[in-house]
Amino acid sequence: MRQYMSVDFTDVRIEGEFWRERLDTVLARTIPSQHEKLVRHGILDSLDVPQPPPPLRIPRNERHNFTTQIFWDSDVGKWIEAASYALQHRRDAGIEAKIDAIVEQLARAQLSDGYLNCWYIGREIENRWTNLRDNHELYCAGHMLEGAVAYFKATGRSRLLDIMLRYVDHIASVFGRGEGQKRGYCGHQEIELALIKLYHVTRDRKHLDLAAYFIDERGSLPHYFDMEASARGDDPKKFWAKTYEYNQSHKPVRAQDKVVGHAVRAMYMYAAMADLAAELGDAELKRTCEQLWRDVTSKRMYVTGGLGPSATNEGFTQDYDLPNDTAYAETCASVALIFWAKRMLNLDLDGAYADIMEQALYNGALSGLSRDGTRYFYQNPLESDGSHSRWDWHPCPCCTMNVSRLVASIGGYFYSVGADVLAVHLYGGSTASLTIEGTPVVLRQVTDYPWTGSIRIEVEPAAPLSFALKLRIPGWARSATIAVNGKRVDANTPARGYVEIRREWRQGDKVELDIAMPVERVYASPKVKMDVGRVALMRGPLVYCLEQIDNSDAPTELLRLPRDAEVDDPVRDDALGGFVRIAAKGAKADTAGGQALYGNRPPDLMPTQLTALPYYLWSNRGPGSMTVWIPEV
């Protein structure tokens, strides 16, 4: 059922200014500084087991109030994955030595039966596999597995992969539908997609089967988390998150049609489901994914591609409930939406998936990393009174390595290849080395995208080759032109988001794509009551915002954009690594007129110049207020 395969990021050399800068920052600063923080916060030390019980040992009756230590194996695994992607760009003996040291720790920690969760081994091994609902054992295994696969692919060294293969064998012996096995699955989905990555390396069907088991068993009755809680002596009804919607086990996965609960859990699960649908040719699972996709993108997504309005469940609430100031919109959730979107694209080449992938990438995901590559957002609200700012590290550092592993592998989201098709999803200066029907093809993009919509594509097959080049015309684009070797091609009637150019391609062929990229006013559905009467500015894939520092230091909540205000031509700005600035004649509500809370006149408006910058760049110049959705007057 999989129609397309992604082109691996190792085959795409990033050259354009935008992604080159982000990638260099992640490789040079983010990944090394993340290792430093794993050391400083004791996360790497925690792999040395057994060790004396730590001060944070959790009393039996509060075990759901897990400490973040319980996730630490996953953070190490995610760093190994990100660092391994860095090695694919450039081998580095220092990083490899650091990873090998971790591998030694893991080798020492692993039990003879293959079990490998350092938190349980070091603290209460007798309780392993007794609280899948809360305690993230399989989640940790999944991230370590992703790290092991990535390190093996980067270096060819298999020691970590072998360790994890033994652990996976242990897991497969414990969980399943056989006699004496536990019919469990993880409270935080993640191992499912990791097992499919493993399968892509081993091609051993048992790894795919285990992933499918975890997906299909989820939510069946009697409910595993009920049984497990009773076995612990806990009351299953006293689940701290109150509903199994929290971890998407409220009903069998194939019966789910609403995106609910914890956003990252949901996205990781849907990504695995899309993978499984492709691997197994499972049309029902594909339809389930399509329904869930429609649900989240038509009712439950911020314009930034942020997901999950609520801090309470780190996830979803009601349709159209998208508050801006209290938006949780965890960085991880937008990153995981990108994972899912890419997998949907391979199931079905529909530009709607690529549109959302791009929207989440340039906004809700990229906002998670600071300019200097060492500071982070966990939550990505669309409005702030200035109290929200980036942090150096987080008690739960999941987002940090999610953004570094995404950026370090960004080239992997640019292309898909099918039988005689090459589809371009993302634009950006780069050179890709592909194979289409056995023939090597080099595809070069020369462009300043996303700052301009002009893209020159050079196609260089090793020998003349007939195939369809499918160029994505973004959903945000109102018009585009395409010329092949100087001859115009119709660009304004794309089929499901892509213009297809089918011909025999030869060395030296050039395609010029020009996507008009004016500043656009964007409005939310009137059902999103937080955005009623408000407008957002976008240019290309980028959502813009007003920051206090650029707007005469006015609290941005007082700024207004007249419906008929002219927006000036966008201007390049060399600050913040270079970006395109938007200015408009706006207004500011007058608050100097005294203290009245209510009055008979609308607030006086004073003319002011509005200056907007891309949302992903906000909060890099000290604290201050910020607004994406500007009241339109």
Place this chain on the structure above:
Amino acid sequence: MRQYMSVDFTDVRIEGEFWRERLDTVLARTIPSQHEKLVRHGILDSLDVPQPPPPLRIPRNERHNFTTQIFWDSDVGKWIEAASYALQHRRDAGIEAKIDAIVEQLARAQLSDGYLNCWYIGREIENRWTNLRDNHELYCAGHMLEGAVAYFKATGRSRLLDIMLRYVDHIASVFGRGEGQKRGYCGHQEIELALIKLYHVTRDRKHLDLAAYFIDERGSLPHYFDMEASARGDDPKKFWAKTYEYNQSHKPVRAQDKVVGHAVRAMYMYAAMADLAAELGDAELKRTCEQLWRDVTSKRMYVTGGLGPSATNEGFTQDYDLPNDTAYAETCASVALIFWAKRMLNLDLDGAYADIMEQALYNGALSGLSRDGTRYFYQNPLESDGSHSRWDWHPCPCCTMNVSRLVASIGGYFYSVGADVLAVHLYGGSTASLTIEGTPVVLRQVTDYPWTGSIRIEVEPAAPLSFALKLRIPGWARSATIAVNGKRVDANTPARGYVEIRREWRQGDKVELDIAMPVERVYASPKVKMDVGRVALMRGPLVYCLEQIDNSDAPTELLRLPRDAEVDDPVRDDALGGFVRIAAKGAKADTAGGQALYGNRPPDLMPTQLTALPYYLWSNRGPGSMTVWIPEV
């Protein structure tokens, strides 16, 4: 320092349609039905002590998670108070027998040392006075005391008052600054204002002193709630509400300048402070009250007079944080704001106090009681998707009796008298029998207020008498006319909200006051971000709202009011006990155009007729959505 005395409600006969209907409903239906509910929910039975420990006995380590049973004495006290007010309107042997039966229960329950809290006596008497922070003992005492004072005034029977006097003596022996006394005060203020009511009956200075002690001791260091928690073996830092701002003991009362924490606690305390300032001539306390008043009314009050946006602390959060759909705005808080406002008016005759009193009365307080007088709101949001509706009873039924005791004594909020001054705060058909400088004066209002602004006032002194009649010109009024015996008097330059007519008044004098009462558009400060771009409709003191049932069954969140839309002349409607309806040519956002969550055009608007009714009347015709703040387009 007290410049004015309220005219007691017993001296004001309510005759006008508006309050006559509400009063009759409360007397005939609300108060009897509340007694039935006290019986049905076991609240009256709970006064029969000792009794076997109930199933809800609270484990030591969860004692802050109090059950509502711990408040039950207060609910009984509040019902006695409301029922006693009813007796002032018309004696009723049935009601008196019910109250006397309760008094017998209390007499049997009272311990020999005077202590009288049925929850503690029946359950864990050994723990009395060990958790003032959470367990409401003095709060319960305060409400029972208010009930006892009211019943004594209504019937002259002193048995309950005597019981409570013994209890107050016990309390005065336990609490204070003397040797061996506890330097405590209640976590929920209430007894302070009750003691001042008692003082007005007994004129025994010790009752005033005890009230003053509770106010002045509050928030001093070492903190009583810390000491008390440690004495219980609890960690004082583990206060479930996290901050002593919750109960306004975070600093000494006189040092407080921000309205914080639980809204009802705050309002009860400020009411007592205003009383004490008046009784003691305490200028500092008066200034504190004035500062707190400015704070709440200029930054932290809904347009309905609702207080407290947050359910978490049932109270205040940040300045200008006034979300509409999640507004807590407990009925009790608006009722208590009225208590406080009336006391401020007696300290200083400023129409600003009467304006807020009227605003809270006709909107946030009155909304708490259904048309039929037997259903209630605890929370009073300004917007609902239809999920908020009235309930028959509540696990914490505090609001029910707060609204009944307010309405049953409504005449007491109409007037104040000073040395040679009679001030009219509220308008409504009624006949008051006053005494000014020893001379009886009958003052009759003939009016349909609040449905019209035409008020005829007949002044009938027993003998010709010189005094100043001060007529309030509401803050919402843009123009008014006054004629005395047909001769115009300047009504448009009131001094601090009142037009003063000083003359020798004689039998047959008539004052005609005409306050223009057009529909007004009201806007919030631009700092209230939830109301940006929105308008509320008011007419006179009444805030209006849109209910789904009146607006083509459209979800009210989709309705819009054009800035230039004409508002039709208000129309009398006989439904819902009679009210004035407002209609306007509005618009409705089109949601039929598909599923797009974000797009490049503002939503299409379709013309529609908007119909608004007074906010206090909403949710009397089944579930449906409701909006006060309408997006203005």
